[in-house]
Amino acid sequence: MSAMEIPAGLADVPVTKSAISIIDGKRAMLSYRGIAVETLAKESSFEETAWLLLKGQLPTQRELADFHHELRQRRKVHYKLIDVIKNFPADGHPMDALQASIAALGMFYPARDVKNAASNWEATLRLIAAMPTVVTAFARLRKGDEPIEPHPDLDHAGNFYYMLFGREPSPSVRKVVDACLILHAEHNMNASTFTARVTGSSLANPYATIAAAIGSLSGPLHGGANEEVLEQLSEIGKAENAKAWMDAKKAADPSFKVMGMGHRVYKVKDPRATVLQELAEHVFAETTRPAMYEVALELEKICVPIYGPKGVYPNVDFFSGVVYSSLGIPTDIFTPVFAIARVAGWLAHWLEQLQGNRIYRPEQTYTGKTDVAYIPLEKRP
Numbered sequence: 416m417s418a419m420e421i422p423a424g425l426a427d428v429p430v431t432k433s434a435i436s437i438i439d440g441k442r443a444m445l446s447y448r449g450i451a452v453e454t455l456a457k458e459s460s461f462e463e464t465a466w467l468l469l470k471g472q473l474p475t476q477r478e479l480a481d482f483h484h485e486l487r488q489r490r491k492v493h494y495k496l497i498d499v500i501k502n503f504p505a506d507g508h509p510m511d512a513l514q515a516s517i518a519a520l521g522m523f524y525p526a527r528d529v530k531n532a533a534s535n536w537e538a539t540l541r542l543i544a545a546m547p548t549v550v551t552a553f554a555r556l557r558k559g560d561e562p563i564e565p566h567p568d569l570d571h572a573g574n575f576y577y578m579l580f581g582r583e584p585s586p587s588v589r590k591v592v593d594a595c596l597i598l599h600a601e602h603n604m605n606a607s608t609f610t611a612r613v614t615g616s617s618l619a620n621p622y623a624t625i626a627a628a629i630g631s632l633s634g635p636l637h638g639g640a641n642e643e644v645l646e647q648l649s650e651i652g653k654a655e656n657a658k659a660w661m662d663a664k665k666a667a668d669p670s671f672k673v674m675g676m677g678h679r680v681y682k683v684k685d686p687r688a689t690v691l692q693e694l695a696e697h698v699f700a701e702t703t704r705p706a707m708y709e710v711a712l713e714l715e716k717i718c719v720p721i722y723g724p725k726g727v728y729p730n731v732d733f734f735s736g737v738v739y740s741s742l743g744i745p746t747d748i749f750t751p752v753f754a755i756a757r758v759a760g761w762l763a764h765w766l767e768q769l770q771g772n773r774i775y776r777p778e779q780t781y782t783g784k785t786d787v788a789y790i791p792l793e794k795r796p
């Protein structure tokens with residue numbers, strides 16, 4: 416195979432078989448284990464969806480009740496881990512704090528024998544349960560506030576909101592947070608999921624595997640994009656500025672790309688963006704309709720005739736930041752929210768990878784020199 420034949424970024428190259436989720440990028444279709452994501456966002460809960468992803472089918476009432484219970488038991492993290500988080504620099508990025516915390520979590524609750532199904536399930540529960548705890552602990556500690564203990568009566572979404580703000584969400588805000596978690600829980604072979612599968616394939620422990628996936632998600636070309644979308648909307652400032660902003664960007668660089676527009680897989684509007692927009696309308700019925708949302712709508716209107724013919728439409732990041740910021744979530748916590756959701760998908764892929772595992776060891780096309788003579792240091796020019 417020549418270097419020319421390797422698609423950049425392995426675009427369209429299947430790297431594994433998987434039964435977890437499927438996307439039809441031309442028909443705006445995403446389903447988890449065969450159930451449309453729109454249905455799950457409306458009807459399901461994050462916990463039920465996580466079970467579906469992990470186990471392959473919807474839980475019975477009993478299974479779901481037990482799952483809720485087991486997760487709640489594991490929300491608290493070892494006090495020494497909170498001490499570790501206290502010592503992170505306050506101006507460090509929350510994704511870096513999350514990655515380091517999850518790697519450290521694996522030292523407090525070791526699960527190195529990945530051939531042991533009971534230990535793998537234990538780690539799965541702990542990872543899902545502890546992510547909101549460590550994200551909110553860092554978010555508060557960096558401001559000098561004490562972390563808030565998990566609330567045993569709240570579900571995953573409600574408890575995350577409670578630990579972040581110190582108050583319970585209204586039922587509709589809770590539903591929006593829950594639906595955002597469902598929408599971000601899984602997305603077939605994206606970069607962080609591939610990272611989780613590659614790391615897991617070496618039989619690394621689940622905490623190391625998830626920490627690696629968090630690192631991958633943190634990049635601006637992946638989960639970090641939602642932060643950049645909000646910065647872009649803030650730069651535009653007002654809906655009526657959008658056209659002039661766009662004209663200036665295009666004049667300066669005709670290949671200018673708008674953050675949050677376009678997706679490697681979708682050639683139409685990302686179905687998650689459509690659901691998020693509906694959710695946004697729900698949130699804004701309770702809060703005020705933020706200027707940033709009006710800017711996003713105007714920008715979408717301007718972009719569609721320019722980029723639509725090339726199959727470039729809003730992706731999930733285009734609206735998620737606006738929804739999160741309207742809930743009062745700090746901009747640099749957007750990607751950690753994504754991670755709190757996506758850990759379910761990563762773990763489902765990790766467990767699937769371990770069945771019939773073979774370590775990933777692809778080939779490369781060498782483009783370097785051969786037969787180069789070694790010149791002793793003192794003789795080098």
Ligand code: MLT
Nearest residue numbers: 602604605606637679731
């Ligand atoms: C995701 O949800 O992981 C992103 O849309 C990126 C992707 O699928 O490549």
